[in-house]
Amino acid sequence: MPNLRGVQFKTYDFSKRLDTKVDLIDVINNTVAVNLRNQPEPVRWIFEPLLQYIDELNYLREHPEKVVYRHFTFAPEMVYAMDCVSFVPEALTFIMPTEYLCALVDEGRDMGMPDHWCGFLGGVLAPLLAGRLPKPKAILHCNQPCDNSVAQGTVLAESFPGTEMFILDNPYTDDEEGVQFCAEQLREGFKYLERMTGKKLDLDRFRQVMKNSARAYELIYQINEYKKAIPCPIPTSVILRTTSGAFYGLTGTEKLVQWLEKHLADAKMRYEKGIGGFREEKLRVVWNLSWPVFDYAVYDWMEQAFGAIAVAYHSAEPFYQPPPDLDYGKASFEVLLRELALRNNNHAMGRQGRGHMMTFVEDSLKWCREFKADAVIFAGHWQCQANWAAAQLTKEKLMEELGIPMLVMVVDQLDPRVVSAEQMASRMEPFLEMVTARKEGRAG
Amino acid sequence: MKALETLIQYGQSNPNAAVDQWKAAGGKVLGYRCSYVPIELIYAAGALPYRVRGAGATGTDRADHDMSPVCNCSFPRAVLDLAHRGVYDFLDGIIGMNECDHGRRAFELWVDRLQPPFHHFVYVPRTRKAASVKQYAAELGKLKASLERSLGVEITPEALQQSVNLFNENRALLKQLQEVFQEDRPPLTGTQRHHIINASVSLPPELLNQLLRELLAELEHMPRPEEPRVRVMIAGWVGDDTLVHQAIEDSGGLVVVDNCCFGSRSFWDPMDYDPQDPLGSLALSYLSRLSCPRMFATFGDRFAMLAQTARDYRVDGIVHTRLQFCDLHGIENVFLTQRKQQLEAPISATLVLDYIGQDEGRVRTRMEAFIEQLGK
Numbered sequence: 026m027p028n029l030r031g032v033q034f035k036t037y038d039f040s041k042r043l044d045t046k047v048d049l050i051d052v053i054n055n056t057v058a059v060n061l062r063n064q065p066e067p068v069r070w071i072f073e074p075l076l077q078y079i080d081e082l083n084y085l086r087e088h089p090e091k092v093v094y095r096h097f098t099f100a101p102e103m104v105y106a107m108d109c110v111s112f113v114p115e116a117l118t119f120i121m122p123t124e125y126l127c128a129l130v131d132e133g134r135d136m137g138m139p140d141h142w143c144g145f146l147g148g149v150l151a152p153l154l155a156g157r158l159p160k161p162k163a164i165l166h167c168n169q170p171c172d173n174s175v176a177q178g179t180v181l182a183e184s185f186p187g188t189e190m191f192i193l194d195n196p197y198t199d200d201e202e203g204v205q206f207c208a209e210q211l212r213e214g215f216k217y218l219e220r221m222t223g224k225k226l227d228l229d230r231f232r233q234v235m236k237n238s239a240r241a242y243e244l245i246y247q248i249n250e251y252k253k254a255i256p257c258p259i260p261t262s263v264i265l266r267t268t269s270g271a272f273y274g275l276t277g278t279e280k281l282v283q284w285l286e287k288h289l290a291d292a293k294m295r296y297e298k299g300i301g302g303f304r305e306e307k308l309r310v311v312w313n314l315s316w317p318v319f320d321y322a323v324y325d326w327m328e329q330a331f332g333a334i335a336v337a338y339h340s341a342e343p344f345y346q347p348p349p350d351l352d353y354g355k356a357s358f359e360v361l362l363r364e365l366a367l368r369n370n371n372h373a374m375g376r377q378g379r380g381h382m383m384t385f386v387e388d389s390l391k392w393c394r395e396f397k398a399d400a401v402i403f404a405g406h407w408q409c410q411a412n413w414a415a416a417q418l419t420k421e422k423l424m425e426e427l428g429i430p431m432l433v434m435v436v437d438q439l440d441p442r443v444v445s446a447e448q449m450a451s452r453m454e455p456f457l458e459m460v461t462a463r464k465e466g467r468a469g
Numbered sequence: 470m471k472a473l474e475t476l477i478q479y480g481q482s483n484p485n486a487a488v489d490q491w492k493a494a495g496g497k498v499l500g501y502r503c504s505y506v507p508i509e510l511i512y513a514a515g516a517l518p519y520r521v522r523g524a525g526a527t528g529t530d531r532a533d534h535d536m537s538p539v540c541n542c543s544f545p546r547a548v549l550d551l552a553h554r555g556v557y558d559f560l561d562g563i564i565g566m567n568e569c570d571h572g573r574r575a576f577e578l579w580v581d582r583l584q585p586p587f588h589h590f591v592y593v594p595r596t597r598k599a600a601s602v603k604q605y606a607a608e609l610g611k612l613k614a615s616l617e618r619s620l621g622v623e624i625t626p627e628a629l630q631q632s633v634n635l636f637n638e639n640r641a642l643l644k645q646l647q648e649v650f651q652e653d654r655p656p657l658t659g660t661q662r663h664h665i666i667n668a669s670v671s672l673p674p675e676l677l678n679q680l681l682r683e684l685l686a687e688l689e690h691m692p693r694p695e696e697p698r699v700r701v702m703i704a705g706w707v708g709d710d711t712l713v714h715q716a717i718e719d720s721g722g723l724v725v726v727d728n729c730c731f732g733s734r735s736f737w738d739p740m741d742y743d744p745q746d747p748l749g750s751l752a753l754s755y756l757s758r759l760s761c762p763r764m765f766a767t768f769g770d771r772f773a774m775l776a777q778t779a780r781d782y783r784v785d786g787i788v789h790t791r792l793q794f795c796d797l798h799g800i801e802n803v804f805l806t807q808r809k810q811q812l813e814a815p816i817s818a819t820l821v822l823d824y825i826g827q828d829e830g831r832v833r834t835r836m837e838a839f840i841e842q843l844g845k
Contacts, residue, residue, distance in 0.1 A: 414574030
């Protein structure tokens with residue numbers, strides 16, 4: 026009988042309120058960064074992009090002239106092309122200790138933030154409004170993937186009233202008109218960055234950044250192909266956090282390319298040797314919408330109790346299209362701009378949130394088909410309203426077209442007070458029992 | 470029947486007798502979801518624009534199956550529920566847009582589940598920059614072509630100009646009606662005005678103009694209350710529901726003005742029409758008018774309007790409202806709290822609502838306490 030025995034879940038102490046009026050980058054340096062650097066050698070490489078991002082946070086404290094605030098779904102290539110450092114406020118919530126995140130959410134609620142705001146976006150409201158984060162030289166914002174991005178735009182406008190913002194109106198459609206609309210705005214975005222930073226865009230640098238970006242897309246595409254194998258050579262749990270985080274934050278950098286090359290080599294080696302995860306793969310699970318990161322024990326529990334391996338996550342892995350075959354060394358500004366618009370429109374989460382709900386549904390079908398999923402877990406981040414509205418239709422289509430069942434449950438990706446890992450296990454247990462019985466021919 | 474009674478009756482019905490007459494005469498009726506949809510184009514195509522509302526909804530069960538109530542707003546669910554129950558079968562089509570995540574998904578689900586005879590989605594940008602105005606004008610071009618194709622008509626510049634004029638007259642008359650509330654003892658209640666505003670989004674514009682003119686004439690002779698009441702402004706979102714108005718006015722208050730979607734935002738600013746650039750001018754006008762929080766970084770504009778109208782209408786207190794799960798109005802609470810010292814009237818803690826008034830008792834208790842606190 027599956028149970029929680031043998032899996033150590035995290036414990037938290039929320040009885041004491043932490044002092045949130047501290048330097049959050051110091052907190053991250055003294056906790057998360059130390060922990061990542063102390064990981065044993067064979068797995069330390071996995072966390073390199075997170076450490077790189079933390080290094081960037083420290084660098085920008087010394088170089089305020091390079092701080093460009095960027096919404097997490099705004100393509101980072103633009104910032105790197107201008108030789109600036111992108112600072113994504115929400116990313117802090119993703120890497121800070123859970124107890125701090127929860128304390129910051131509470132502080133935001135004290136300031137009047139609606140209590141339905143998620144930890145990801147709600148955790149930075151208080152430090153932004155209280156002026157505890159680095160002051161931006163420029164702000165790149167956009168209106169995807171959800172209404173909260175629009176609300177967050179108001180937070181930024183009110184937090185930095187003297188700083189002009191550049192806001193990208195993300196298109197609804199993925200057609201040529203949508204690409205052109207985005208490209209036209211990005212052109213203005215470069216002019217904005219030139220004005221705000223006092224620097225001219227170096228076309229060669231833009232070319233190199235776009236080349237790095239294309240290479241990163243190519244590598245992640247190849248890694249993904251390996252992940253479709255049975256058993257999956259790269260079980261998607263801890264590594265997924267790094268991969269998606271790296272793509273959200275570092276696309277366009279040489280370091281991301283180097284890391285993905287290591288990742289690909291590892292995937293290839295494991296594939297050729299037929300190595301899967303730590304445990305036997307019995308069920309292949311695709312996570313839909315969200316996947317909680319505050320306690321990876323829940324994935325251990327799934328593997329141990331059911332052999333249920335998370336093979337993909339459809340809203341965080343931006344590899345929907347193979348990269349184009351371009352000569353980046355000679356590409357014109359116009360060609361690069363169009364390519365950047367395409368990547369921006371296909372950015373993970375933004376892609377599924379900004380347009381018609383069938384994009385979300387069809388992406389779910391595509392990933393489940395290609396990854397040979399046995400089951401889907403719609404872990405509904407409780408503020409992703411547009412995607413929650415697509416949940417029922419997704420569930421129906423998965424069953425009708427692929428015969429794959431989908432569990433729908435509420436989570437907050439970062440805040441265990443919404444639904445704890447143990448509660449998640451309780452909700453998944455009967456579902457995974459049913460899927461197992463189905464696969465073994467014991468049930469319909 | 471007097472114009473006031475007629476308008477209130479129209480505002481309370483969903484649909485109403487005027488729509489029945491329009492349909493009986495062979496007219497088409499197209500539903501739309503949000504005030505950023507240019508009704509002028511629909512009417513210029515010969516169809517009656519009818520803003521879909523939740524009036525008459527008694528629950529959201531049918532819609533909840535499609536659209537999870539975990540975090541989706543009760544207003545679009547109420548509207549979708551009515552559509553599921555056939556209340557909107559009189560519509561010849563529905564026009565959606567990206568007013569908010571809840572609204573656009575409710576539209577998409579309406580189309581997917583109920584397959585209306587005509588549907589069209591208008592993408593409305595959230596900024597007023599040149600590229601966005603141009604894009605919105607292109608979207609209006611697509612809507613125009615879609616209407617022409619579906620209805621078998623041509624929308625001529627003359628018809629569009631005439632339509633703009635008619636709806637601008639609606640807006641001007643509604644504003645005149647609003648200004649009546651600058652009196653110390655206006656002859657109407659805020660609840661009555663809210664019903665009239667609900668009627669205004671569901672009537673042929675000529676009929677509305679005629680009724681509003683008659684009403685303004687009637688008001689000159691209507692008796693004024695003997696005692697002035699506590700003057701209240703509502704800011705945020707109450708939709709077409711009158712519960713908050715009634716709760717305030719049953720507690721001794723009077724809602725003299727609002728900054729709401731079903732309210733001043735829909736008539737405050739006239740639309741510009743440039744014959745040289747009909748769709749471009751309409752696009753700019755819609756994106757530039759008194760905004761909803763769906764528009765990026767526009768809180769400052771709304772706050773300025775809030776502060777000014779509170780002064781103009783000698784408001785004693787402001788009630789801030791929003792629907793549960795609304796991010797866009799939800800965040801305004803933070804900034805209203807921060808800037809409340811700049812207001813000349815006290816502002817309530819945010820009153821969070823669920824549509825359909827299941828928690829009427831809580832709303833009434835809150836409003837009674839607020840009016841008492843104002844101490845008049």
